[in-house]
Amino acid sequence: MGGESKWMGLWYVSPYVIGLLLFTAFPFLASFYLSFTDYDLLNKPEWVGLHNYEKLFTRDRTFDKSLKVTLIYVFTTVPLKLAFALFIAVVLNYRLKAINLFRTAYYVPSILGGSVAIAVLWRYIFADTGLVNIMLGSLGMEPINWFGDPENALFTITLLRCWQFGSAMVIFLAALQSVDKSLYEAAAIDGAGPWKIFRHITLPLITPVIFFNLIMQTVQAFQEFNGPYIITDGGPMKSTYLLPLYIYDKAFKSFDMGYASAIAWVLFAIIMVLTLIAFWSSKKWVYYAGDKRS
């Protein structure tokens, strides 16, 4: 269909181009500009140079705490969730008759995902006399103060996200099912055990999908908002006060748009740097066969 004028394709993608300019490119640049200003919505943005960043890194205790909590959250949630998703996918990848039933059951929590109702449910099952503590009690264990204790509150949010491992698992499972069975047979004939086969055949072949899941889950975890906002409202003692909550409060409660933009850019920079490290390191550990998937 090359006969058309070369503008025909551009006409079809024009909605995307307009949306890209208006709702992505312009806001992206504008937020960078705003991060160097003082802007309270009433007066015009006033240029303050690096003042916002200087304040963030030297005098803002809340930011220090929030950044620390965010990093802990991301670096526990993402590995736990991915390891669990991969483990279950490996167990499922077998000629089980009920594979579809299990896959569906595990996927349901992901579908309901970030909904407010699930956050509500979490509040109740981890309440002091909630479902989890009743069950611990019946096993003869002491009840745990899930939300009241700053040591536990963040972990309870982490558990909520790990509970939603289903979408990562479905992607892993699809990758596992596409691994060529004859490779396993050859390895088994050569006398390799199950662990060796997993370690040296399965794992290298699914590295592209591990890489994809790693990036997507990390970018997402850094933006976690609903869970801590609804369940703990950032508390107790700011132990679940992730950076997106801080940005939200600064922007939409104190209307400190310039400062909020600066925090957003620091968060963005962290995500960018980690993504670039992941892409750079992927040359060393991600294995691409002839066909590049994901």
Place this chain on the structure above:
Amino acid sequence: MAAITDIPVAKSPEPPTAIELKHRRQALRSSILRYGLLTIVGLIMIYPLIWLIGASFKTNAEMFSSAGFWPKEPTLSGYIEGWQTSTPYTFGKFFVNTLWIIIPKTIGTAISCTLVAYGFARFEFPGKKFLFATVIATLLLPNVVTRIPQYLLFRDIGWLDSFLPLWVPSALAGDAFFVFMVIQFLRAIPRDMEEAARVDGATTLQTLIYIVVPMLMPALISVCLFQFMWTMNDFLGPLIYISSVEKYPVSLALKLSIDTTEAFAWNQILAMSVLALAPSLIVFFMAQKYFIEGISSGGVKG
């Protein structure tokens, strides 16, 4: 690990050898282990949801005293009182609002993604490579960095406290994930039929509507279903843009009822949570094939 036992055991008329017997025993043991583990994990996964349904029929006194599913004295009071809310509106109003956000947004997404994917997958045009790279970049771009100026933009054009900020970006193919998914799907479809239609004198638009769209249907259904779910679950969007209670979707109304219901009316909140989850669950179970396919082919956030 799985696949060692996938090697078919030869069905020979002779009595099985010792090695065959060993393989069969291993296969059986592996099956039992897997089923056992998967069942236990599955129950732990699903039980909170089942408990939620049971608890919504319990009295407030019973809720925190037993971990069981069955209510001892089932009551509908949670549903009846919760439905009324502490606002002048009932939950019915909030469900209508939610639908009124979802339907235009989903239609806009489907139409814009189709046009854009058709442009990318079937035409050459100046700047195509660059524009496609921006699709991938947008996919990875954290929303947190564009949110504040977007809010300021919508404020300046007077769209705050309306559904327009929720509809319009999606109608302009703003959800990069969906655009990417449809492009990938379309690229895998052979062009023969479209070329035949073009030879017969159809315009590109006619070809798109009569040939491409029917073939794209499975992908478009996935897009609509995911958009439905995500919009149903969306909390931050309405939180920022919708300020009058009269326009609240279910997600905001539920948060409001947590904040305003007296501390001891738990079953009202749980009952409304069940109702809030019901549409997503029903849609998922009716169309789970499309979810699993969509997610396996494109990879999805969630």
